[in-house]
Amino acid sequence: MLFSNDIRECITVLENGGLILYPTDTIWGIGCDATNEKAVAKIYELKQRADEKSMVVLVADEKTITEYITQPDVKIFDYIKGIYKPTTVIYEGATGLAKNVIAKDGSAAIRIVKDDFCKQLIRTFNKPIVSTSANISGYPPPTVFADIDIAIQSGVDYMVQYRQDDVTPATPSAIVKWKADGSLQIIRS
Numbered sequence: 001m002l003f004s005n006d007i008r009e010c011i012t013v014l015e016n017g018g019l020i021l022y023p024t025d026t027i028w029g030i031g032c033d034a035t036n037e038k039a040v041a042k043i044y045e046l047k048q049r050a051d052e053k054s055m056v057v058l059v060a061d062e063k064t065i066t067e068y069i070t071q072p073d074v075k076i077f078d079y080i081k082g083i084y085k086p087t088t089v090i091y092e093g094a095t096g097l098a099k100n101v102i103a104k105d106g107s108a109a110i111r112i113v114k115d116d117f118c119k120q121l122i123r124t125f126n127k128p129i130v131s132t133s134a135n136i137s138g139y140p141p142p143t144v145f146a147d148i149d150i151a152i153q154s155g156v157d158y159m160v161q162y163r164q165d166d167v168t169p170a171t172p173s174a175i176v177k178w179k180a181d182g183s184l185q186i187i188r189s
Helices: 004-015 037-047 062-068 075-081 116-125 150-155
Strands: 020-023 028-031 056-059 087-091 108-112 129-133 174-178 184-188
Touching: 004 020, 004 116, 020 116, 028 037, 037 129, 037 150, 056 062, 056 116, 062 108, 075 087, 075 174, 116 129
Parallel strands: 056 108, 087 174
Antiparallel strands: 020 028, 028 129, 056 129, 087 108, 174 184
């Protein structure tokens, strides 16, 4: 595949607690090992973001969610399958993730990726990966690679080459909260 070198480079960086700049199924993101607290702290520092704001975690499939959520409701998987737009779900009862990825209320924002590059990256790494917009906190998220601030580009350990020339504007995911009682709250559509 065209992006196999990018995958290898990303894996090396992720395994060593570093940061990557990579295309996701939504916008370009800054990523790291979602189970590594020190790596997550590096993202907060790079983005100049308050650490009480949680970040999104990307996984490759439904099965992985069950490893990081204490009581997943299988009905959410039917909901996710029924929507086209990439959707991040906030689940209650997060476990096994870096403490600074989990919100103060014990929840975690997780998205099953549909993008081939991200799926292969996550499956090869065999752990969930953080994804937060590739911008300084308070600035708009980049819709294409060319919009990414030089401070972000120089602050990561590896920048994926794949899709840097794609000029199709991207948008952030929808966000919903799946509550323990089975009800759904739409945060961002």
